[in-house]
Amino acid sequence: MARSVTTRRKAFNTAVAWAIGLLIFFPILWTILTSFKTEAQAIADPPVFLFFDWTLENYGVVMERSNYAKFLWNSIAIAGGSTLLGVLIAVPAAWSMAFVPSKRTKDILMWMLSTKMLPAVGVLYPIYLVFIKLGLLDTKFGLIVVLMLINLPIIVWMLYTYFREIPGEILEAARMDGAGLKEEIIHVLTPMALPGIASTVLLNLILAWNEAFWTLNLTAAQAAPLTAFIASYSSPEGLFFAKLSAASTMAIAPILILGWFSQKQLVRGLTFGAVK
Amino acid sequence: MATQHSRSAARLMMAPAVTLLLGWMLVPLAMTLYFSFKKYLPLRGGDLGWVGFENYVRFVTSSAFWPSIQTTLVIVGGVLVITTVLGVALALLLDQPMWGQGPVRILVIAPFFVMPTVSALVWKNMFMDPNYGLLADLWRAFGAEPVQWLSQASVPSIIMIVAWQWLPFATLILLTAIQSLDSEQLEAAEMDGAPSPKRFWYIILPHLGRAISVVILIQTIFLLGIFAEIFVTTGGAFGTKTLTYLIYQRVLESQNVGLGSAGGVYAIILANILAIFLMRIVGKNLDN
Numbered sequence: 233m234a235r236s237v238t239t240r241r242k243a244f245n246t247a248v249a250w251a252i253g254l255l256i257f258f259p260i261l262w263t264i265l266t267s268f269k270t271e272a273q274a275i276a277d278p279p280v281f282l283f284f285d286w287t288l289e290n291y292g293v294v295m296e297r298s299n300y301a302k303f304l305w306n307s308i309a310i311a312g313g314s315t316l317l318g319v320l321i322a323v324p325a326a327w328s329m330a331f332v333p334s335k336r337t338k339d340i341l342m343w344m345l346s347t348k349m350l351p352a353v354g355v356l357y358p359i360y361l362v363f364i365k366l367g368l369l370d371t372k373f374g375l376i377v378v379l380m381l382i383n384l385p386i387i388v389w390m391l392y393t394y395f396r397e398i399p400g401e402i403l404e405a406a407r408m409d410g411a412g413l414k415e416e417i418i419h420v421l422t423p424m425a426l427p428g429i430a431s432t433v434l435l436n437l438i439l440a441w442n443e444a445f446w447t448l449n450l451t452a453a454q455a456a457p458l459t460a461f462i463a464s465y466s467s468p469e470g471l472f473f474a475k476l477s478a479a480s481t482m483a484i485a486p487i488l489i490l491g492w493f494s495q496k497q498l499v500r501g502l503t504f505g506a507v508k
Numbered sequence: 509m510a511t512q513h514s515r516s517a518a519r520l521m522m523a524p525a526v527t528l529l530l531g532w533m534l535v536p537l538a539m540t541l542y543f544s545f546k547k548y549l550p551l552r553g554g555d556l557g558w559v560g561f562e563n564y565v566r567f568v569t570s571s572a573f574w575p576s577i578q579t580t581l582v583i584v585g586g587v588l589v590i591t592t593v594l595g596v597a598l599a600l601l602l603d604q605p606m607w608g609q610g611p612v613r614i615l616v617i618a619p620f621f622v623m624p625t626v627s628a629l630v631w632k633n634m635f636m637d638p639n640y641g642l643l644a645d646l647w648r649a650f651g652a653e654p655v656q657w658l659s660q661a662s663v664p665s666i667i668m669i670v671a672w673q674w675l676p677f678a679t680l681i682l683l684t685a686i687q688s689l690d691s692e693q694l695e696a697a698e699m700d701g702a703p704s705p706k707r708f709w710y711i712i713l714p715h716l717g718r719a720i721s722v723v724i725l726i727q728t729i730f731l732l733g734i735f736a737e738i739f740v741t742t743g744g745a746f747g748t749k750t751l752t753y754l755i756y757q758r759v760l761e762s763q764n765v766g767l768g769s770a771g772g773v774y775a776i777i778l779a780n781i782l783a784i785f786l787m788r789i790v791g792k793n794l795d796n
Binding site: 248458476 | 539675
């Protein structure tokens with residue numbers, strides 16, 4: 233029996249939920265709107281909301297000032313590379329934890345998660361030195377490795393919880409039919425786990441895209457991603473709200489669009505596979 | 509049935525992940541410990557020899573140490589309380605029947621996609637700027653004196669910015685958990701005449717226990733390391749220096765690696781105390 237709800241009650245819920253949703257979204261909306269204003273309109277009091285002379289000028293200025301395409305490419309390469317590498321390493325590990333569990337599986341998972349509690353700043357200098365020694369400073373590859381390592385525990389954990397939902401009998405049946413371990417993973421497990429893997433990939437793309445400690449401290453001119461692009465706007469310089477908004481919009485748009493298009497997988501991923 | 513063969517194969521498949529994480533944990537940890545016992549100033553003479561526990565003593569006795577621990581705990585605790593309480597309220601609201609549930613959910617998750625440097629800059633300038641910020645406009649519209657957010661109310665301002673970023677995460681996890689609640693149980697309670705506060709307290713809240721512990725665990729992991737939000741807004745001024753930020757200043761700004769490393773060891777100890785504490789609570793909840 234479904235709970236019966238009056239239309240009036242539903243209208244009330246709708247109004248309250250939309251009001252709160254818009255309030256939470258407002259800073260982003262305001263940033264996007266401001267990016268199309270002139271600098272004078274951007275600081276107008278009372279603020280102008282929609283009725284101003286829309287302009288693309290700020291985007292032009294930002295493009296001229298810094299090489300957006302390069303930052304964008306670095307972000308894509310670093311976030312994509314670290315996620316891909318992480319998933320490749322995590323799938324076998326999560327597979328064995330989910331299907332051949334031992335007494336220590338839970339401990340290993342918890343230990344992996346605990347490595348994430350290691351404060352990055354505490355080990356910044358050692359990593360910095362190792363990077364100089366290995367010639368990894370300011371390279372995309374170096375950051376791919378570091379971001380892969382900091383997200384690996386979460387990737388393993390998420391995949392583990394997804395894999396556990398797959399009934400073991402199906403895998404056994406495949407084994408009976410003579411499938412080897414490799415075929416079992418590639419042809420049986422992976423297709424079934426694809427939604428879970430997709431959620432994991434999405435969430436990690438976002439985490440890696442937005443990571444702002446290692447990306448700021450281990451890069452300079454060559455490998456700097458969008459987090460560094462936007463950090464170059466941190467010192468105020470006269471009227472700059474509109475330009476800051478344009479740069480901010482450019483930095484968050486790719487991930488915002490990706491997130492919105494893949495909302496279903498993402499919602500699943502955002503729960504880290506821990507809550508059903 | 510797991511055979512001996514598949515067991516060793518399983519161990520082999522776990523090896524890369526475990527080895528990498530072990531290396532990622534042990535190598536920097538060993539180096540940090542090593543530096544923490546040295547006087548090491550990269551720009552002023554480099555390695556100046558062993559100094560025993562001097563760095564540890566100096567770090568703790570520095571006047572910035574205890575305030576930084578306090579700031580860290582206040583920020584982490586403040587964000588946890590706000591996101592959990594508002595998250596439960598929002599999740600309950602979003603679970604109600606309404607029109608356009610999907611689009612509202614998109615609006616609510618959006619802040620999670622915004623990178624910390626962007627959200628910190630946007631909040632700092634376009635909202636919290638005492639002259640041109642939107643909040644200043646709002647205050648003036650009511651005839652009030654605009655607040656100097658990031659200097660007069662620096663810690664609450666940072667808590668607000670970070671809470672805005674993490675509220676979507678808490679809401680989503682809690683919403684997913686509420687949706688998995690058996691609605692028959694609620695209906696039965698409703699028919700028996702249990703008022704809604706009672707239904708919330710005795711049925712919904714206990715059901716959310718596991719989800720709340722996941723929210724707290726994951727958020728604490730990320731919140732202990734917040735950096736960009738402070739780096740961009742106050743640069744550690746006005747009492748917003750967390751332990752993370754204090755160490756960052758010692759290592760990179762004053763280029764005192766020995767002292768910073770000792771601080772790093774303290775940060776690792778603090779994180780581990782919290783970790784043991786959390787794992788115990790969460791581990792218990794996750795087994796159920």
